[in-house]
Amino acid sequence: MKNILFITHNLKGGGIQKITLDTARYYSKNGYNVNILTFEKGLDFNIDFTCQHSTLSLVNFLFKNPHLGFYYIIYKLILRYLFPDSEPLWQAPIYKKMLINFLKDKEEFEAIFINGSRSMNRLYSLNLPNMVFSLHLPCRYALKDNIYYNYIFKKIFSNVKVFTVSNFILQPILNKAKRLNVDIKAIETIYNPCDKINFNLKGNESIDISEPFILAVGRLCSQKRFDLLIDAYKQSNIKTKLVILGEGNQRENLEKQISQLHLSDQILLKGFDCNPYKWMKKCQFFVLSSDIEGFVLVINEALACGAPVIATDCGPVTEILVGKLKNGIVPKGDVTALSSKIIEYSERPIYPDNDSVDKLSFASITKSQLMLAKK
Incomplete structure (x- = not known):
């Protein structure tokens, strides 16, 4: 062997x-x-x-x-x-x-x-x-x-x-x-x-939310800019809940921000989940708000689960979100642009086709x- x-x-x-x-x-x-x-x-x-x-x-x-x-x-x-x-x-x-x-x-x-x-x-x-x-x-x-x-x-x-x-x-x-x-x-x-097949199989597991939701996944650290996402979500004024999966040293700061913005019933910090695919498969769309990334594997995982994706231009996203999917890219650090795209995808999400991740x-x-x- x-x-x-x-x-x-x-x-x-x-x-x-x-x-x-x-x-x-x-x-x-x-x-x-x-x-x-x-x-x-x-x-x-x-x-x-x-x-x-x-x-x-x-x-x-x-x-x-x-x-x-x-x-x-x-x-x-x-x-x-x-x-x-x-x-x-x-x-x-x-x-x-x-x-x-x-x-x-x-x-x-x-x-x-x-x-x-x-x-x-x-x-x-x-x-x-x-x-x-x-x-x-x-x-x-x-x-x-x-x-x-x-x-x-x-x-x-x-x-x-x-x-x-x-x-x-x-x-x-x-x-x-x-x-x-x-x-x-x-x-x-x-x-x-x-692994698109495996992701979709794991995506069949149940979650503890039945209503429509927007999803973000990542370590709760400054690089991921969940603070920016929360501000953009607030500015969008949409009613769909936002679920954030992950743990990290920014949890307390994010909880305080959510409370100050009176969004405790709307934004759910669900902690780390070793199976994020069950969330990706069921979300309305996925959002990445990072300042910088090296590959953004999580985008490919979301696409493999069939989720529309919004992502800040934080590195190699233009290598992944191509064709019609590039419409989901917004400038990094721009709360207003991210907020506008959240509103747009709440009404007209762009779904990935079957070829989006097959090369991987x-x-x-x-x-x-x-x-x-x-x-």
């Missing part, structure tokens, strides 16, 4: 964590021996497939290696404040040793997929032949231009294989690599996969991933 390894920071509720599990599930169902490695405990999703899930404890590793423990304390207390965004310089040597220890008694993996910028920052220096990094958000080291950030960019991207989940993320990396003459072993865009099948996407690992 072929072995495959996925590495990500944790498996708490989030887009990278979810796509890691969804992709791992596909490999498992297709005969692979799947291993998942995280560096932090926590599990918000149901692992409903055969796999080996391991968590590497940084504390235990440093306890067994006190010289590295002292080094790590210096980083946490001093270096990270003197040198912002410098995790790839200081933490990478520790995590490299941790992963080497993990791999030494394991069978050979056909591919090792390291998902997310945090994991890439920690493990880029190991650089095994079958190792592939994936980036799901714009890379800060590609976007900032000075000697310091250029140095870190060169350290991370020299001689690695990496895919980004949108051209929006890819292009700044390519531009900077060319300008700095950085030799990236292989880099391309591979979109996140989308797991069979096609995983084939591209494996081909990159074998380059």
Whole structure:
């Protein structure tokens, strides 16, 4: 049986964590021996497939290696404040040793997929032949231009294989690599996969609301701009309820905002749900209000469930909402534009056709991933 390894920071509720599990599930169902490695405990999703899930404890590793423990304390207390965004310089040597220890008694993996910028920052220096990094958000080291950030960019991207989940993320990396003459072993865009059949099956589960509703899904954090969505909803003055799925550090602020706007009966913060598809399939339409995103998997999921989509122009949405669907795109940060589009879609929603997400099948996407690992 072929072995495959996925590495990500944790498996708490989030887009990278979810796509890691969804992709791992596909490999498992297709005969692979799947291993998942995280560096932090926590599990918000149901692992409903055969796999080996391991968590590497940084504390235990440093306890067994006190010289590295002292080094790590210096980083946490001093270096990270003197040198912002410098995790790839200081933490990478520790995590490299941790992963080497993990791999030494394991069978050979056909591919090792390291998902997310945090994991890439920690493990880029190991650089095994079958190792592939994936980036799901714009890379800060590609976007900032000075000697310091250029140095870190060169350290991370020299001689690695990496895919980004949108051209929006890819292009700044390519531009900077060319300008700095950085030799990236292989880099391309591979979109996140989308299982339309499975989503629709899960969409048949019942929900605890029977009346029409608008839906938004995501971590309750500042990036997602649910505060903007709430203001736009208020301005629209529509009577259809707004359901928001997710948890995060902005919950208290959003609850206060909803209360101040006298919308407690209209806007429902339903918390995290590991099956958002049952909501997507039944909503009147879906709204994404983010300031910035790397791929917006949630848009494809909503489309796969047949939901009309409104989205702020927060990155790669123009790669996804094409043709008639691009009518749903509004400028980011614009409360009035979002409010007007909510009113419009309440009256005339634009539904996706069957071809909207077929190009994102797991069979096609995983084939591209494996081909990159074998380059």
